[in-house]
Amino acid sequence: AGIITYGAKLVEKYGLKQISTGDLFRKAIKEETKFGVIAKYFISFGYLVPDDFTIQMIQEYLEENINTEEFKNGFILDGFPRTIIQARKLADICSMFNFKIDAVINLDIPEDVLVKRLSGRRTCADCGKSYHIVYNPPKKEGVCDVCGGELILRDDDKAETVKKRLDVYHEQTAPLIAHYKEAGSLHEIDGTQDIKVVFEEIKSILG
Ligand code: AMP
Numbered sequence: 001a002g003i004i005t006y007g008a009k010l011v012e013k014y015g016l017k018q019i020s021t022g023d024l025f026r027k028a029i030k031e032e033t034k035f036g037v038i039a040k041y042f043i044s045f046g047y048l049v050p051d052d053f054t055i056q057m058i059q060e061y062l063e064e065n066i067n068t069e070e071f072k073n074g075f076i077l078d079g080f081p082r083t084i085i086q087a088r089k090l091a092d093i094c095s096m097f098n099f100k101i102d103a104v105i106n107l108d109i110p111e112d113v114l115v116k117r118l119s120g121r122r123t124c125a126d127c128g129k130s131y132h133i134v135y136n137p138p139k140k141e142g143v144c145d146v147c148g149g150e151l152i153l154r155d156d157d158k159a160e161t162v163k164k165r166l167d168v169y170h171e172q173t174a175p176l177i178a179h180y181k182e183a184g185s186l187h188e189i190d191g192t193q194d195i196k197v198v199f200e201e202i203k204s205i206l207g
Pocket of ligand 1: 020021022023025042043046047048049050051054078079080081082086156165
């Protein structure tokens, strides 16, 4: 959840493109594409979208976009991979598209803090920009600063669903920490620190 805050800053500083599988799914749901119909069901219950669909979606996205100008300085994958199978597939995708992973960053945030952050998050129903009612409020309550859209609490940010997402995280995503530690590319950052401190640490990792 945390990298979204930093993604925009990294886009600005390094000209990196940000790819969020969560955003791609939300867009697909809105446009009612084949991925959208499947994703909606899983996301609303706090489950991961099955690996096959997720991998197919990101692969199609890269095929269409990787040679565009926006990608020439590299990119940040936000929310992907989330399972060991996705991580293995990502390694294949790297060789397929001829890029390499420079760093894997784990923003470590205790569960109670995370629940507070997610339950206070509000997302623009139109453009997808995230806010937080306390830490990053919009200028006008309930209204997106950028596009004037309505700010909503995402179904999957509701308390019961967040709990389910945490169970899913422990079961399916947490094993990635050991996986990337072994590969030697893992960097861990204390995500409870001030946003500025976290961003400085991310910058020093990226060099
Ligand atoms: P996010 O915005 O990253 O929190 O993603 C929202 C929801 O989309 C997640 O709770 C999952 O249901 C789904 N999702 C996003 N990325 C992935 C992924 N890499 N694999 C499976 N499901 C995903």
